[in-house]
Amino acid sequence: MLLRIDGLHKHFGANHVLKGIDLRIDEGQVVAIIGRSGSGKSTLLRSINGLETFDDGLIEVDGERLYAGQTDLRALRQKVGMVFQQFNLFPHLSAGQNVMLAPQVVKKTPVAECETIARAMLAKVGLAEKFDAYPDQLSGGQQQRVAIARALAMQPKVLLCDEITSALDPELVNEVLAVVKQLASEGMTLIMVTHEMRFAREVGDKLVFMYQGRVHESGHPKDLFASPQTPELQNFIGAIN
Amino acid sequence: MNEFSTWDILRNLGFGALWTIGLSLTAFVLGGSAGLLLLTARMSKKVWLQRAARAYIEFFQGTPLLMQLFMVFFGIALLGVDVPPWLAAALGLTLFSSAYLAEIWRGCVEAIPKGQWEASASLAMTWLEQMRHVILPQALRIAVAPTVGFSVQIVKGTAVTSIIGFAELTKTGSMLANATFQPFMVFGFVALGYFILCYPLSHFAAHLERKFHAPAH
Numbered sequence: 001m002l003l004r005i006d007g008l009h010k011h012f013g014a015n016h017v018l019k020g021i022d023l024r025i026d027e028g029q030v031v032a033i034i035g036r037s038g039s040g041k042s043t044l045l046r047s048i049n050g051l052e053t054f055d056d057g058l059i060e061v062d063g064e065r066l067y068a069g070q071t072d073l074r075a076l077r078q079k080v081g082m083v084f085q086q087f088n089l090f091p092h093l094s095a096g097q098n099v100m101l102a103p104q105v106v107k108k109t110p111v112a113e114c115e116t117i118a119r120a121m122l123a124k125v126g127l128a129e130k131f132d133a134y135p136d137q138l139s140g141g142q143q144q145r146v147a148i149a150r151a152l153a154m155q156p157k158v159l160l161c162d163e164i165t166s167a168l169d170p171e172l173v174n175e176v177l178a179v180v181k182q183l184a185s186e187g188m189t190l191i192m193v194t195h196e197m198r199f200a201r202e203v204g205d206k207l208v209f210m211y212q213g214r215v216h217e218s219g220h221p222k223d224l225f226a227s228p229q230t231p232e233l234q235n236f237i238g239a240i241n
Numbered sequence: 242m243n244e245f246s247t248w249d250i251l252r253n254l255g256f257g258a259l260w261t262i263g264l265s266l267t268a269f270v271l272g273g274s275a276g277l278l279l280l281t282a283r284m285s286k287k288v289w290l291q292r293a294a295r296a297y298i299e300f301f302q303g304t305p306l307l308m309q310l311f312m313v314f315f316g317i318a319l320l321g322v323d324v325p326p327w328l329a330a331a332l333g334l335t336l337f338s339s340a341y342l343a344e345i346w347r348g349c350v351e352a353i354p355k356g357q358w359e360a361s362a363s364l365a366m367t368w369l370e371q372m373r374h375v376i377l378p379q380a381l382r383i384a385v386a387p388t389v390g391f392s393v394q395i396v397k398g399t400a401v402t403s404i405i406g407f408a409e410l411t412k413t414g415s416m417l418a419n420a421t422f423q424p425f426m427v428f429g430f431v432a433l434g435y436f437i438l439c440y441p442l443s444h445f446a447a448h449l450e451r452k453f454h455a456p457a458h
Contacts, residue, residue, distance in 0.1 A: 049363055077365035088360035092378045102364035105374055147360075154364060 002027040002189055003048070003158060008057035010043060017043050018054065019213040025158075025206070028187045032200035032221065035210035036236065041193045044210065045160050048191065049073070049080040062157045078106065081151030085163040087143040089135040095122060095146045096131035099153045106154070114153075121149035125179050141172030145179055152183075159183070161192035197240050201225050209233045245421045251430065257413025258434050260327075264409055265396045265438075267331045272338025272395070273388075279343035284350065286368065294343070301340030306401050309333050314405045330402035330409075338395055345391060349384040350376055386450035393439045393446070400435070410434050 003025040010018040017040045025031055033041045046052040048059055050066060050073040059066040064076045089098050099118035103109040109117070122128050125145035135143055144164055151159055161180065165173045177199050184190055184203050194200055200207060200221050207221040211232045217224065228234045282294035301309065313336070314329040324332075353376050361371040403412035414431035418424035 051359055051362065073362075074365050074367065077363060080363075082360075082363035084356060084360060084363075086356050088354075088356035090357065090360070090375055090379075092382070101374060102366065105370050106365045150364070 001025070002029075002062055003191075004058075004060045005044075005048075006058045006060075008044070008047060008054055008059065010040075010047065010052065010054040017213050018047070021057070021215055023208065023215065023218075025189065025191065027157075027189055029205045030184045030190045030203055031192070031206045031208060032204040033191065033193045033208045033210060034195075034197070034200065034236070035216075039210040040213045041208075041210040042162055045162055045191060045193050048158075048160055049077050049082055051082070074106075078154060079157040080160060081154055081156030081158070082160040082162065083144070083147050083151055083164045085167050087135070087140070087147045087167070089143050089147055089150070091135050094132050094134055095127065095138065095149075098135070098146055099150045102150070102154050117153050118149070121153045122146070124152065124182075125149045126175075139172060140168045141175045144168065144172075144176045148176075148179055148183075158189040158191060161190060161194070163193050163195065165194070165196060195240075197225075197237075209236065211236075245417065247426075250417055250421065250427060253413055253417055254410060254427075254430055254434060257408060257410040258438070260407070260409040260413075261396065261399050261411075261434075262438065264327075264330055264334065264399045264402065264407070265392070268334035268338045268395050268399070269392055271331070271335040273342055275335060275339035276342030276346065279339055280346045280350070281372075283343055283347055298340045298344055301337055302344065306333070306337050306398055307404060309337055310402060310405055326402070326405050326407040329405055330399070330407040334395065334398060334402070337398065338391075341391055341394070342388065345387050346380065346384050349380040349387070352383055353379050382453050385453060386446050389442060389446040389449060393442045396438050396442070397435060 001024055003023070005021055005023040008018050008021040009016070021040075021044055033045065035041045043052050047054050048061065050070070054068050056068050061076060062079050064079055066073070066076050089095075090101065093101065096115070096118045099121050100111070100114040103117055104111060104114045119128065119131060122131055125148050127142060127145055127149070130138060130142060130146070135146070138146065148159075164180075165176050168176065173196070177196065180190065180192070181199075181203050192200075204221040207218060207224045208215055209217040209224065209232075211230075217228065217230050217233050224233065225237060228237055279294050279297065282290045283298065285291055285294075310329060310333040313333045314324055314326070317324045317329070357375055357379070358371060361375040366374070399409055400411040402409060403415065406412065408416075410431055414427050418427040421427060
């Protein structure tokens with residue numbers, strides 16, 4: 001087991017957004033978290049690398065434990081990469097520099113080696129020739145692929161994807177999903193909050209349906225889509241199709 | 242001794258203007274350095290540091306520059322240390338500039354989208370690393386124009402130091418006005434002198450603003 005979440009609770013003021021989440025994820029699994037907006041799925045994802053604090057419970061990633069209120073997140077974050085809906089590339093740095101920065105600054109890897117890593121990662125996402133391009137010279141899909149390369153350069157154990165295709169024009173969605181699919185086939189552990197149901201069904205090993213701050217139903221995507229057990233999931237799938 | 246030619250007046254004013262320039266540069270460089278420290282304190286996660294920086298900034302923004310100069314000039318004298326006017330002037334203007342620059346720069350740092358903080362945090366960078374490699378390089382671009390703009394305020398602010406007897410442009414002007422009995426002409430030249438110093442700066446700031454308005458590299 002690579003990732004374990006036990007009894008995770010979170011409040012935003014009076015709003016109880018996570019009401020005791022328990023989750024187990026094995027190495028190499030591709031997990032899709034689905035649910036309506038406000039169901040807590042993004043908050044759950046962002047808790048895993050400490051971008052959201054939580055009030056109670058425990059998260060453990062590859063032996064790195066995260067408790068409520070913990071402030072030293074450096075070790076955990078080196079094991080957990082993240083890709084965002086809005087890409088969040090560093091606009092003052094070229095694609096290559098974006099990818100090189102963290103290995104160089106955080107891991108103190110020599111610059112030459114960082115460049116080798118960056119070139120390899122950009123090649124992996126199909127952007128080898130864009131090493132010197134700046135983010136504003138790239139399409140949304142290309143920016144998102146650079147963002148994936150940037151996260152991969154830290155060699156994370158698990159990659160969190162927070163609605164990574166939601167800000168893209170429809171014709172650019174597939175190039176990003178293709179990269180994700182390739183990562184999945186290479187054995188990368190992926191946890192994605194997504195609205196791409198077809199992708200979740202095809203590529204996912206596990207589907208987690210969040211409803212009102214709880215894991216309402218989870219299992220293999222094919223089973224869940226074929227025979228949802230709860231009326232809420234039936235509704236949700238119905239609403240999507 | 243009343244025989245001051247226009248040339249004499251201009252020559253003396255020019256000499257005073259040099260002190261104005263020197264004082265402005267000193268205040269800008271030292272105030273900028275202190276402002277950077279202040280900015281770090283102001284944005285620190287330590288609450289007491291944040292509060293101290295904020296109190297400092299609010300004090301210097303909330304009182305007239307003249308009072309600040311008096312406090313430095315007469316306040317330090319109370320401790321038995323004789324402060325020459327140039328030192329009091331430089332110190333006073335440095336304190337004043339640091340407060341304003343820190344606040345201008347804080348605005349620039351806060352203009353950087355939250356996603357930049359989150360992305361760099363998710364890459365396991367510490368706060369200082371985030372600042373150094375991600376936030377400040379971007380904030381700096383936005384900060385250039387207002388910073389140069391504020392330098393105009395510093396140049397004009399140096400005029401106040403004439404009151405504690407620092408012989409910069411304005412003080413030189415009032416001495417010449419007393420000696421020549423031609424205050425209108427003398428102060429006309431003084432005003433022209435400030436204009437010659439400030440106008441290019443204002444234009445430069447406006448130019449930088451246009452240049453940095455569109456994101457580039």
